[in-house]
Ligand code: SF4
């Protein structure tokens with residue numbers, strides 16, 4: 542039980558915002574313009590933007606500006622969009638931030 546509680550705490554401390562399916566193919570970058578820490582990235586070959594969980598300060602500024610409601614706090618991602626949580630985290634595992642762009 543102890544480990545479950547500590548895992549839960551760890552997740553809360555590292556919470557981030559997540560970009561989900563409605564962004565796919567749209568990529569209008571409205572969120573990029575309002576992010577105070579410039580932590581929303583993509584590459585030309587990617588079909589959506591992603592939020593870097595290590596840089597996101599959980600400020601929520603991006604959430605209301607998305608025209609297709611693609612952005613959610615990690616703990617509020619809808620059930621049918623859960624795969625995008627891992628997709629968002631995994632995106633940054635094998636990439637150098639200098640290879641990514643914000644628009
Ligand atoms: S929650 Fe704030 S810091 Fe995180 S991606 Fe959105 S605008 Fe940027």
Ligand code: SF4
Nearest residue numbers: 564569570571572607
């Ligand atoms: S505002 Fe929404 S649709 Fe536009 S790039 Fe950001 S997440 Fe994607």
